[in-house]
Amino acid sequence: xxxxxxxxxxxxxxxxxxxxxxxxxxxxxxxxxxxxxxxxxxxxxxxxxxxxxxxxxxxxxxxxxxxxxxxxxxxxxxxxxxxxxxxxxxxxxxxxxxxxxxxxxxxxxxxx
Amino acid sequence: xxxxxxxxxxxxxxxxxxxxxxxxxxxxxxxxxxxxxxxxxxxxxxxxxxxxxxxxxxxxxxxxxxxxxxxxxxxxxxxxxxxxxxxxxxxxxxxxxxxxxxxxxxxxxxxx
Numbered sequence: 001x002x003x004x005x006x007x008x009x010x011x012x013x014x015x016x017x018x019x020x021x022x023x024x025x026x027x028x029x030x031x032x033x034x035x036x037x038x039x040x041x042x043x044x045x046x047x048x049x050x051x052x053x054x055x056x057x058x059x060x061x062x063x064x065x066x067x068x069x070x071x072x073x074x075x076x077x078x079x080x081x082x083x084x085x086x087x088x089x090x091x092x093x094x095x096x097x098x099x100x101x102x103x104x105x106x107x108x109x110x111x112x
Numbered sequence: 113x114x115x116x117x118x119x120x121x122x123x124x125x126x127x128x129x130x131x132x133x134x135x136x137x138x139x140x141x142x143x144x145x146x147x148x149x150x151x152x153x154x155x156x157x158x159x160x161x162x163x164x165x166x167x168x169x170x171x172x173x174x175x176x177x178x179x180x181x182x183x184x185x186x187x188x189x190x191x192x193x194x195x196x197x198x199x200x201x202x203x204x205x206x207x208x209x210x211x212x213x214x215x216x217x218x219x220x221x222x223x224x
Contacts, residue, residue: 004154031209031210032210034212034213036215041218041220042217042218043116043202043215043216043217043218044202044204044215045215046212046213046214046215049211049212051210089154089155091155091213093209093210095209096209097143097160097162097168097209098143098206098208098209098210098211098213099145099157099160099170100145100147100155100157100204100213101154101157102147102154102155102156103154104152104153104154105154
């Protein structure tokens with residue numbers, strides 16, 4: 001059974017810092033990996049999607065990497081801002097139906 | 113584009129009552145999903161559908177039913193509400209396997 005772990009569970013950083021969120025998964029037979037952002041009381045917003053054949057994806061200040069063989073992904077956020085404060089969720093897709101297995105998330109707070 | 117729309121946003125049910133959570137998407141996506149999110153836990157898959165007329169169980173299907181009569185709609189039915197079904201429910205859709213998942217804003221359900 002696929003299991004997804006995210007470390008750390010919570011993180012507080014001052015504005016302007018670069019930071020890395022970690023995600024690990026137990027079964028490397030994945031189709032893709034997605035990073036989502038969730039604001040309190042809101043739905044999930046997709047940030048980056050990395051296919052199993054890719055090593056990384058970039059969008060603005062965000063960069064996600066994937067090492068499928070070792071079961072790891074990282075989300076790098078450059079020059080963090082208070083507006084980045086949210087919970088970040090990692091999910092892996094297995095099987096042709098793209099069913100997602102989620103980690104429990106990293107709660108990020110960026111302080112002024 | 114509305115994306116994935118869920119109704120209602122909030123609901124309080126008494127034990128033993130029934131209700132239907134509505135989900136509709138306007139992106140002509142083939143695949144649709146229902147997840148539940150409990151505090152401190154990752155999202156868990158309840159049911160999914162890869163096309164109209166096709167549904168299948170996810171990780172936690174007990175106490176729920178679904179139907180998919182059209183491409184756009186994927187309602188989730190709770191027949192006999194129990195306190196263990198208190199959760200936030202998210203509907204999601206993808207165009208096909210391996211593509212980006214889009215989520216609704218969620219339905220917060222409390223069973224008392």
